[in-house]
Amino acid sequence: MVPIELTGRSNRASTSTGVLAGMASGAVTVGVAELAAGLMQRGGRTGGTPSPIDALGGAFVDRTPPWLKDSAIALFGTNDKTALYVGIGIVLVLLSCAIGVAAVRGRTARRAASVVFVLLLGVAAAAVLSRPQAAGSDLTPLALAGPCGLAVLWWLSTHASPAARTATVGRGRAPVSRRVVLGSGFAAVVAGAAAVAVGRAVAGGARAVTAAREAFVTPRVGSRVVVPAGADLGVPGVTPFIVPEADFYRIDTALVVPTIDPQEWSLRVTGMVEKEVTLDWPTLLAKPMQEAMVTLMCVSNEVGDSLNGNAVWTGWPVRELLREAGVRPGADMVLSTSADGFTAGTPLSALTDDRNALLVVAQNGQALRPEHGFPARLVVPGLYGYVSATKWVTELKVTTFADDEGYWTPRGWSARGPIKTQSRIDVPRDRASVTAGDVAVAGVAWAPHVGITGVQVRLDEGDWQDARLGTEATVDAWRQWVYPWAATPGTHTIAVRAVDATGTVQTPTTAPPAPDGASGHHTISVTVT
Numbered sequence: 146m147v148p149i150e151l152t153g154r155s156n157r158a159s160t161s162t163g164v165l166a167g168m169a170s171g172a173v174t175v176g177v178a179e180l181a182a183g184l185m186q187r188g189g190r191t192g193g194t195p196s197p198i199d200a201l202g203g204a205f206v207d208r209t210p211p212w213l214k215d216s217a218i219a220l221f222g223t224n225d226k227t228a229l230y231v232g233i234g235i236v237l238v239l240l241s242c243a244i245g246v247a248a249v250r251g252r253t254a255r256r257a258a259s260v261v262f263v264l265l266l267g268v269a270a271a272a273v274l275s276r277p278q279a280a281g282s283d284l285t286p287l288a289l290a291g292p293c294g295l296a297v298l299w300w301l302s303t304h305a306s307p308a309a310r311t312a313t314v315g316r317g318r319a320p321v322s323r324r325v326v327l328g329s330g331f332a333a334v335v336a337g338a339a340a341v342a343v344g345r346a347v348a349g350g351a352r353a354v355t356a357a358r359e360a361f362v363t364p365r366v367g368s369r370v371v372v373p374a375g376a377d378l379g380v381p382g383v384t385p386f387i388v389p390e391a392d393f394y395r396i397d398t399a400l401v402v403p404t405i406d407p408q409e410w411s412l413r414v415t416g417m418v419e420k421e422v423t424l425d426w427p428t429l430l431a432k433p434m435q436e437a438m439v440t441l442m443c444v445s446n447e448v449g450d451s452l453n454g455n456a457v458w459t460g461w462p463v464r465e466l467l468r469e470a471g472v473r474p475g476a477d478m479v480l481s482t483s484a485d486g487f488t489a490g491t492p493l494s495a496l497t498d499d500r501n502a503l504l505v506v507a508q509n510g511q512a513l514r515p516e517h518g519f520p521a522r523l524v525v526p527g528l529y530g531y532v533s534a535t536k537w538v539t540e541l542k543v544t545t546f547a548d549d550e551g552y553w554t555p556r557g558w559s560a561r562g563p564i565k566t567q568s569r570i571d572v573p574r575d576r577a578s579v580t581a582g583d584v585a586v587a588g589v590a591w592a593p594h595v596g597i598t599g600v601q602v603r604l605d606e607g608d609w610q611d612a613r614l615g616t617e618a619t620v621d622a623w624r625q626w627v628y629p630w631a632a633t634p635g636t637h638t639i640a641v642r643a644v645d646a647t648g649t650v651q652t653p654t655t656a657p658p659a660p661d662g663a664s665g666h667h668t669i670s671v672t673v674t
């Protein structure tokens with residue numbers, strides 16, 4: 146082993162080593178963040194902008210004064226975005242180098258450089274959180290990348306100086322050779338850059354979707370849907386009357402969420418029509434839109450489960466689109482197809498009657514989330530999702546039940562799927578223990594497009610007692626209910642049943658989800674102490 150002289154200049158790492166340490170740390174930080182962000186965007190699970198680079202770019206553009214924006218466009222034309230990214234890249238490289246050069250200047254300088262590094266992460270985090278539809282989970286890439294980048298910075302900068310390399314010998318560890326330090330530094334730069342490239346490639350079209358969703362302006366509607374006072378009873382633990390998009394259940398056959406740039410999207414109306422119609426995005430957005438509150442239900446929902454949710458949907462009535470195409474006599478079904486090949490067979494009558502089946506573009510006033518069908522999907526009151534709620538919809542074929550079938554029909558599910566009247570106890574939870582005294586038993590009940598007029602609760606083998614209902618918003622939405630229970634010590638069974646607007650009482654007969662929806666009373670057991 147070559148002994149190292151601990152004198153003069155050799156005691157300090159060179160500026161170039163510092164540059165390498167900084168570049169390596171910066172590349173690893175950005176690489177890990179962009180890779181994680183790309184995977185998140187690809188998974189379609191994000192509403193906001195998890196890529197710190199995109200977030201910084203977006204935040205910068207938002208804060209750019211108009212004159213600068215205009216001159217940037219004048220200078221770079223349609224390359225203005227490329228110019229922005231190049232600019233961000235240059236700034237990041239310079240900052241990384243400065244941090245690295247400082248970090249090899251000894252302990253105190255290294256600490257200071259680390260503080261600056263963390264502050265910059267904070268700036269990136271603020272940019273991410275400032276983006277439209279941002280969620281806390283969008284910070285995951287930065288949370289993963291920060292420690293990695295810092296570790297690279299520390300390892301390289303502590304082993305960069307000859308003094309540090311020999312110092313490790315004193316602690317009984319083998320010194321890290323200069324060659325290993327330099328080699329690791331270069332490898333980290335290359336790996337970081339590769340991760341950036343992979344991350345951005347993986348995100349693919351998801352990026353176009355993010356941009357399009359940010360630019361989306363929810364269309365105006367003639368009359369807004371309002372949640373009537375008392376629809377949400379406010380009982381703690383009960384499913385919110387309007388379920389936030391981020392919490393809305395998701396069911397589909399898509400392994401990878403389709404990413405559709407609305408500029409490339411179109412919907413074709415084909416089959417038994419007078420003339421085929423192709424609807425593109427600007428044309429759809431210019432149509433007179435409506436709002437409808439509709440509770441969406443999955444046929445796979447077991448009694449007591451929560452594969453369902455209520456939302457306000459904005460869209461154009463499907464009947465108007467079918468009117469434009471002109472339905473020919475004899476048709477009784479519309480086979481809707483999604484960009485990923487899924488199909489649903491919906492009775493033509495459910496799309497043309499007055500129930501306001503919508504070609505939806507917004508959920509609760511926001512552009513549809515990618516996983517809920519962006520840019521457009523169907524929502525049909527009263528029918529299970531598998532026969533009606535096609536997401537990423539690209540074709541409506543007017544046809545017959547005799548000639549065509551939806552995706553799930555040959556897989557053991559019935560061709561027609563009206564939603565069964567059902568009710569659920571949300572609180573207390575099954576097998577919960579509660580203290581004796583006043584206990585609110587509460588939940589939701591639904592009979593979409595028919596309406597709920599009563600909910601009854603049975604304790605042990607007692608009589609059915611009326612629960613108090615939340616205000617009805619529309620017949621297409623569920624209703625909350627609450628039953629004030631004077632709980633006495635012991636183990637009790639609680640069952641619930643709904644009564645719909647036709648006076649029909651929910652059946653006690655149990656059925657599994659297949660082929661046309663589960664039935665039976667949701668029954669729970671509670672211990673009172």
Ligand SMILES: Nc1nc2c(c(=O)[nH]1)N[C@H]1C(S)=C(S)[C@@H](COP(=O)(O)O)O[C@H]1N2
Pocket residue numbers: 393394395396397398399441442443444483484485487516517518529530531533534535536537
């Ligand atoms: N493209 C597509 N659309 C689809 C499905 C699907 O698998 N692919 N599943 C349907 C089913 S079974 C249900 S219950 C609803 C669920 O909609 P959500 O994920 O927005 O809650 O979407 C429907 N639309």
Ligand SMILES: [Mo]
Pocket residue numbers: 396442443444445529530531
């Ligand atoms: Mo479903």
